[in-house]
Amino acid sequence: MTLDRFAGLLGRAAPTAFASTAFASTAFAPAAFVTAALAAGLAGAAQAETYTIQTSFNAGDFSTQHLSETWLPKIAEMTDGRVEIAFTPNGSVVPAKETPEAVAYGVLDGDFTSVNYFSGREPAFALLGDLISGYDTPRQMLGFCKDGVGEEMMQKAADELTDGEVKVIACGPYSREAxxxxxxxxxxxxxxxxxxxxxxxxxxxxxxxxxxxxxxxxxxxxxxxxxxxxxxxxxxxxxxxxxxxxxxxxxxxxxxxxxHSMAAMQFTMTRSKWDALSPEDQTALRDWWYMAMEDLTRVVHEEDEKLAERDRQxxxxxxxxxxxxxxxxxxxxxxxxxxxxxxxxxxxxxxxxxxxxxxxxxxxxx
CATH class of the missing domain: 3.40.190.170 (Bacterial extracellular solute-binding protein, family 7)
Structure with a gap:
């Protein structure tokens, strides 16, 4: 991926940002979302910096709705109003496999993406993204990232693609997929x-x-x-x-x-934007992500079990x-x-x- 490719993207209009409730919709209405995002930005400019994070979720996913409605509002609370995040769905700004460069060059402020998309470019991502039939539960692999050396390994892999311009904040899966x-x-x-x-x-x-x-x-x-x-x-x-x-x-x-699958996500930011945050806000963002993922793991499992039993009947x-x-x-x-x-x-x-x-x-x- 060349710098010219992302320089062109930087010359475009600002990427579409979903408000927390809007992202739960299955429809994608760019004009409405841009208007909402700009209005929110003007209203809160004095208090908060809003970071655009592209996800690898689709807009209609249950996971999308839960994170948007339950956890996006908590970021401002945990940072005393200094930090907000706007999600965009899979492929809305760049293809999912290009998010590392997009984050490195500032086209995106960060990503929340399954790292399996990058496995064709660095084999380590294949093992970081989904150790097929390895861990028994998502919490075990979340522990590898949060308490083990998973974040360190993910950072090394990110550096292979972006020369250190991307900061890996957190990583891990939230479900054992069907x-x-x-x-x-x-x-x-x-x-x-x-x-x-x-x-x-x-x-x-x-x-x-x-x-x-x-x-x-x-x-x-x-x-x-x-x-x-x-x-x-x-x-x-x-x-x-x-x-x-x-x-x-x-x-x-x-x-x-x-x-088969227990796909691990990464949560990243452009290195310069991460470095500009206070240590307190950096800690809050990492804590927020793991809290959100641990809660999502619980909720998704409960919903999986309920729906599977309904379908069995x-x-x-x-x-x-x-x-x-x-x-x-x-x-x-x-x-x-x-x-x-x-x-x-x-x-x-x-x-x-x-x-x-x-x-x-x-x-x-x-």
Whole structure:
């Protein structure tokens, strides 16, 4: 990605910013949002600095609504009105895989993005973004970031792409994703020949090693790809998000609890903007993010369980729960791919060792 590419973006009108309640809408009305954002900025200019953060969420996601309605308002409270954040949805300013450069050059003030999008550019991101079949719960991997060396590893990976111009504030997942499927995949062997939408990198490698055919499709196009039969299944999001965006309507054989993905997000800011914050506000932003993600983990799990049970009681959707034997077969395949990715770069090897050390420290591995 060249500086000219982002210089051109910097010459455009300011990126669209969603107010907390507006971002919950499934519609995207740029003029209205720009007007609202400018009005809010003028009204609060004396008190707060508003930072535009592009997410990898779609506007209609349950997760989007919960974060926007419950947690965006808390930032101002935690910083005594000095800091506010405006979210923009996946791909609204730049494609998700370009957010590191966009943040580095100040096109975006920061991002809140699944780092799987960057795995094709630095293999370490594949292991940081989703250690397929590794951690049992999102809280374990959040601990790797917050209490272990996850943030440090994520910063090293970000530096590989942006020469230190991006600050990684926090990282981690919030859900064990379901697998939306329009064709029943009841066993490990049923993966054979299935066309599965998957991010580039480790997830795609694991599906391929298991006999499926991974297909790279932008997240925003998953619904159409499932509806038209372009893919048989899709690595998309949590059960509640898939339900909210209608994926289960066109893919009525969801695998839940998920067999594969626990995608980690990163929360970043342009280095110069981060450095301009007071130490108190820096601490508040990091604390805010982990509080929001831990709460989102709890709420999403509760909603996942409620919706999956509702669908089990109906006759429209078949919720498929793999037997442990099939899950173990996929984990064996996944572990071989971990090792393969660890050999792709020095940093990737360092990241895998960091994961293994942390897993042992919490008793997940011996």
């Amino acid at each position: 697998l939306a499927a329009r064709t029943p995949i009841r066993t490990f062997e049923d993966l054979q020949g299935m066309k599965i939408r998957s991010p580039e990198g480790l997830a795609a490698a694991v599906f391929a090693a298991a006999g499926a055919s991974p297909v790279s499709i932008p997240f925003s196009e998953v619904y159409g790809a499932l509806e038209k039969g372009i893919v048989d299944a899709a690595d998309a999001s949590a059960y509640v998000n898939n339900d909210a965006t209608g994926l289960n309507d066109v893919a009525p054989y969801p695998l839940y609890p998920g067999i 109906g006759d429209r959707i078949e919720v498929i729960d793999w037997a442990q034997e099939d899950r173990d077969k996929l984990r064996e395949v996944a572990r071989a791919e971990w090792e393969s990715y660890a050999e792709k770069s020095e940093l990737a090897g360092e990241v895998l060792q960091a994961h293994l050390d942390y897993m042992k420290s919490i008793g997940l591995l011996k």
